[in-house]
Amino acid sequence: MARAGGITNAVNVGIAVQADWENREFISHISLNVRRLFEFLVQFEATTKSKLASLNEKLDTLERRLELLEVQVGTASANPSLFST
Amino acid sequence: MATAAAMPMSREASNYDEISMQQSLMFSDSLKDLKNLRTQLYSAAEYFELSYTNDDQKQMVVETLKDYAIKALVNTVDHLGSVTYKVNDLLDEKVDEVSGTELRVSCIEQVWSDYFNYFVGETMHGANRTKSKYIGCSLDDEDDWHQFRNAVRATIRETPTSSVRETPTPSVRRGRSPSPSPRPPQRSATFSFTSTMPKKELEKRTVSPHRFPLLRSGSVSRPTTPNKSRPTTPTSAGARRRYPSEPRKSASMRIQPEKESPKDIEQFPSKSKRLLKALLSRRKSKKDEMLYTYLDEY
Incomplete structure (x- = not known):
């Protein structure tokens, strides 16, 4: 009886260890996917920051060009004699 | 039609607004x-x-x-x-919008620079540009340019009903200089022609009010009238002596019609009329004289 109980306990421990390993595998899969998701989010943040930086630079350049154009047009409208044929 | 055309536009705009609103929601x-x-x-x-x-x-x-x-x-x-x-789509859309705005601003800058350069360049170099307009009209040299300018000034000073000038040659030169096509060969032809003209003819020409006739064919057809009438006239030699048409004939019968003077072209009607009147009066007097001699004989 004691011998059979020992075998049953060993089988139960084996089953428990296997279940534990299965749980660990599942957790590793979940953590791996979460890490991939995190990496994707980091990459997305970098690309979005880069795009926003280039967009900001373009908007700054456009703003300067428009300011220059505005100054030129204002100067020309202040001196209409330049445009009288 | 305009409302019907505007309706789809408003519908499209409203659909676009609705779609964008749904997407944002x-x-x-x-x-x-x-x-x-x-x-x-x-x-x-x-x-x-x-x-x-x-x-x-x-x-x-x-x-x-x-x-x-x-x-x-x-x-x-x-x-x-x-x-x-x-987020990516929105960013790309904004980048495209900014690129389109950059393109439009570049176009505006280009138009503005062209506009500015045109007006400021014309203001700064207006005289040179006016001169360069006439360079294409065979005014390459500075002398031609000055001659053309003097001719324009003379044209402005002179009036068509100007009085009879004292000296024929300078007056003719001044009168011919504002010709619409001031080319050196024309001037040389004019000078040779005017040098052969008698003083009386030149004075009569300056009286002519029409300095720039438009019909050039008249100069070719006009001299034929006195030539045709000349053989019928019994005293054509006398008429020729009184109204010397030989220089005019030699000038009008030239093959280069553009070298003819406008004054010469305009002078032929009055000249031919006078010539015909003189011939008729001469013929009449000659007829009378012949009649009187005939009566005397008989």
Whole structure:
């Protein structure tokens, strides 16, 4: 009886260890996917920051060009004699 | 028609506004779901922890937890993918808009620079540009340019009903210089012609009010009238002596009609009329003389 109980306990421990390993595998899969998701989010943040930086630079350049154009047009409208044929 | 054409435009615009509004609403909902997912995951983790410690069927709790974790991860990936796609799309759209705006600003700058350069360049170099207009009209040299300018000034000074000039040659030169086509060969031809003209003829020509006739064919057809009438006249030699048409004939019969003087062209009608009148009077007097001699004989 004691011998059979020992075998049953060993089988139960084996089953428990296997279940534990299965749980660990599942957790590793979940953590791996979460890490991939995190990496994707980091990459997305970098690309979005880069795009926003280039967009900001373009908007700054456009703003300067428009300011220059505005100054030129204002100067020309202040001196209409330049445009009288 | 205009309202019918405007209706689809407004419909398209309203559809575009509605679609963009729906997209923005969906995007905001996705962001809200992502924010709520965090709290849901935390609450789910607490619930499964309590269930695992308090419940007897731990294996069932673990399996439920696994299923929930998988679904939660898939749901999170889905949400994140949707949100990142929308953010990417919005960013690309804004980049395209900025590129289009850059292009339009570049076009405006180009138009402005052309406009500015045109007007300022014309203001700064107006005289040179006016001169360069006439360079294409065979005014390449400075002498030609000055001659043309003097001719224009002389044209402005002179009037068509000007008085009879004292000296023929300078007056003719001044009168011919404002010719519409001031070319050196024309001037040489004019000078040779005017040098052969008698003083009386030149004085009569200056009286002519029409300095620039338009019909050049008149100069070719006009001299034929006195030539045709000349053989019929018995005293053509006398008429020729009184109204010397030989220089005029030699000038008008030239093959180069553009070298003819406008004054010469205009002078032929009055000259021919006078010539015909003189011939007729001469013929009449000659006839009378012949009649008288005939009567005397008989």
